[in-house]
Amino acid sequence: MVEIPEGSVDMPAPCLARPSSCDRSELGFVRRPMVRWLDPHQLVDTAVRVLVSGVFSSYADNRELQALEPAEVADRSGQADLWLDHVADLGDGWNSTYTVARLLATEELKLDWDGETYATERGRILVMGGDQVYPVPKAGEYENRMLGPYRAALPCAAGEAPELFAIPGSHDWYDGLVNFTSIFCRKRWIGGWKTLQRRSYFAIRVPHRWWLWGIDIQFGSYIDEAQLRYFAGVALDQVQPGDRIILCMAKEVESGRKGTEVHSDRDVEFLEREIIQPCGAQLVLSLKSGKHYYARYEHEDGVRQHIASGGGGAFLHPTTTFPSAWTFRARKVPSLIARPAPIRHRRCRNGCGSGSGCSHRTTFTFPGCSAPLKCCWRRCWDCISETVTSHSAPVTFFTPCGRARRSSFSPCS
Numbered sequence: 001m002v003e004i005p006e007g008s009v010d011m012p013a014p015c016l017a018r019p020s021s022c023d024r025s026e027l028g029f030v031r032r033p034m035v036r037w038l039d040p041h042q043l044v045d046t047a048v049r050v051l052v053s054g055v056f057s058s059y060a061d062n063r064e065l066q067a068l069e070p071a072e073v074a075d076r077s078g079q080a081d082l083w084l085d086h087v088a089d090l091g092d093g094w095n096s097t098y099t100v101a102r103l104l105a106t107e108e109l110k111l112d113w114d115g116e117t118y119a120t121e122r123g124r125i126l127v128m129g130g131d132q133v134y135p136v137p138k139a140g141e142y143e144n145r146m147l148g149p150y151r152a153a154l155p156c157a158a159g160e161a162p163e164l165f166a167i168p169g170s171h172d173w174y175d176g177l178v179n180f181t182s183i184f185c186r187k188r189w190i191g192g193w194k195t196l197q198r199r200s201y202f203a204i205r206v207p208h209r210w211w212l213w214g215i216d217i218q219f220g221s222y223i224d225e226a227q228l229r230y231f232a233g234v235a236l237d238q239v240q241p242g243d244r245i246i247l248c249m250a251k252e253v254e255s256g257r258k259g260t261e262v263h264s265d266r267d268v269e270f271l272e273r274e275i276i277q278p279c280g281a282q283l284v285l286s287l288k289s290g291k292h293y294y295a296r297y298e299h300e301d302g303v304r305q306h307i308a309s310g311g312g313g314a315f316l317h318p319t320t321t322f323p324s325a326w327t328f329r330a331r332k333v334p335s336l337i338a339r340p341a342p343i344r345h346r347r348c349r350n351g352c353g354s355g356s357g358c359s360h361r362t363t364f365t366f367p368g369c370s371a372p373l374k375c376c377w378r379r380c381w382d383c384i385s386e387t388v389t390s391h392s393a394p395v396t397f398f399t400p401c402g403r404a405r406r407s408s409f410s411p412c413s
Contacts, residue, residue: 001071001072001073001233001234001237001238002070002071002072002073003072003073003074003075004072004073004074004075004196005075006076006160015155015156016151016155016156017155017156018152018155019152027148027152028148028151029143029144029147029148030144030148031094031144031148032093032094032141032144032145033093033094034092034093034095034096034315035092035093035134035135037135042135045135045136046135046136049136049174049175050174061218061224062176062177062178062181062200063177063199063200063216063218063224063226063227064224064226066181066185066198066199066200066226067199067226067227067230069185069198069199070198071199071230071233072196072197072198072202073203073204073205073234073238074163074165074196074202074203074204074205075204075205076124076125076204076205076206076207077205077206077207077208077209078207079124079207080207081207082124082125082206082207083120083121083122083123083124083125084123084124084125084126084127084206084212085104085122085123085125085126085127086126086127086129086248086287086309087100087104087126087127087128087129087312088128088129088130088131088169088250088289088290088309088310088311088312089129089130089131089169089289089290089292089310089311089312089313089314090128090131090132090146090312090313090314091131091132091133091134091141091142091145091146091171091312091313091314092134092145092313092314092315093145093313094145094149096313096314097145097146097149097150097312097313098149098152098153099313100311100312100313101149101150101152101153101154102153104122104123104126104153104154105122105150105153105154105191105192106122107121107122108120108121108122122162123162124162124163125162125163125164125165125204125212126162126163126164126165126193127164127165127166127167127212127214127248128164128165128166128167128184128312129166129167129169129214129248129249129250129287129288129289129309129310130167130168130169130170130172130249130250130251130289130290131169131170131171131172131250131289131290131310131314132146132166132168132169132171132172132180132183132184133145133146133171133172134171134314135171136171136174136175137171137172137173137174137175137178137179137180138175138179139179142179142183147183147190150190150191150193151190151191152191153191154191154192154193155191155192156191156192157192157193161192161193161194162192162193162194163193163194163195163196164184164190164193164194164195164196165184165195165196165197165202165204165214166180166184166195166197166214167200167201167202167214167215167216167248167249167250168180168200168216168250169250169251169289169290170219170250170251170290172250173218173219177200180200181200183195184197184200185197185198185199185200199216199227199230200216201213201214201215201216201227201230201231202214203230203231203234205238209240209242209243209244210243210244210245210246211239211243211244211245211246211281212245212246212248213231213234213245213246213247213248214248214249215227215231215247215248215249215268215271216250217249217250217251217267217268222267223267223268223270223271228270228271228275231271231275232275235275235276235278235279235281236279239276239279239280239281240279240280240281241279241280241281242280242281242282243279243280243281243282244281244282244284245276245281245282245283245284245285246284246285246287247268247271247272247283247285247286247287248287248288249268249286249287249288249289250288250289250290251288251289251290268286283304284303284304284305285304285305285306285307286305286306286307287307287309288306288307288308288309289308289309289310290308290310291308291310291317292310292311292314292315292316292317293308293310293311293316293317293318293319293365293366293367294307294308294309294310294311294364294365294366295307295308295319295322295362295364295365295366296308296362296363296364296365297360297361297362297363298360298361298363299359299360300359300360300361304360306360311366316367318367319365319366319367319368320368322362322365323362324361324362
């Protein structure tokens with residue numbers, strides 16, 4: 001297992017100025033409108049690509065080629081504090097994508113909540129949690145819907161540049177992960193952010209004995225054997241008893257009864273049961289995307305958190321029908337893929353992944369006001385804060401609602 005040291009990008013990013021106008025010659029890309037999902041041409045084009053990608057992914061998995069790259073782990077545990085940003089379901093229309101990107105690029109945001117003002121910092125690490133482009137992962141769509149807006153938001157970072165890690169969602173998989181790999185797995189720059197990963201999944205050690213694991217579950221079907229062996233190696237060699245893990249994935253687990261969803265639920269449970277728990281670690285937070293809303297559920301023990309966060313710029317899904325409590329149950333499905341040998345070098349702990357149901361209460365949702373359609377049109381992208389405490393280490397999450405003190409997000413002013 002190779003460690004990725006800080007500041008390990010070979011070439012520094014070119015320090016360009018932010019665009020002063022919306023002219024295409026200065027921007028370098030085309031500002032795209034929101035995807036028209038009900039356009040017949042768009043529906044047919046997307047349906048064909050879904051069909052083709054599903055067929056080819058059954059016979060050729062790009063993750064098998066990624067396994068030839070060195071297995072690397074980013075260690076960022078040497079700092080007293082580390083700010084992390086998470087964004088998912090982005091790469092749609094210019095207005096919403098750039099607005100969110102500009103918030104992420106801003107060095108400090110003043111947030112008002114419950115009579116208090118909180119000062120937040122730009123994340124030292126930005127995690128993109130899936131579906132970085134819509135509707136299909138063409139090179140031009142990536143450029144116009146994601147790369148261009150993020151470069152315009154942060155063309156250059158003064159001082160130490162923030163790092164970017166990403167996992168693919170289903171829309172990133174529609175070309176077999178070809179363009180995703182070229183953009184995120186070649187250690188290139190995206191504006192002022194530098195990418196460091198070589199595979200479509202990653203493990204980052206962060207301060208105070210926390211870990212951030214990003215897993216790639218393809219179309220929600222399964223975790224490949226090479227990826228399982230990667231995380232098994234991380235757990236065996238570097239994770240210590242008592243460590244806490246944040247698991248990031250590009251799917252809202254328990255979102256339905258389809259076969260692929262059952263398989264992905266099963267594989268996440270396998271990852272926790274056979275890899276995380278035997279090494280004495282604890283899965284404290286499941287951070288998922290795929291649904292375009294924010295929702296946080298708290299386990300009945302008050303420690304384990306389940307967060308769905310997909311407000312990176314795509315259209316919003318409603319949350320008005322959410323119950324006050326959820327039960328995430330393990331499903332016993334016969335395994336259809338090869339598994340690495342389970343790690344049994346330490347005593348296993350009981351947890352949600354061991355086969356029992358887990359009751360969570362809904363603590364916060366967005367959009368969640370009495371007029372959800374009005375909220376959707378207003379596109380409230382700002383933040384409030386929630387604090388989740390696990391053992392002795394606090395973790396603060398900033399959720400996509402509330403009010404931040406920003407006057408303008410336009411690069412054209």
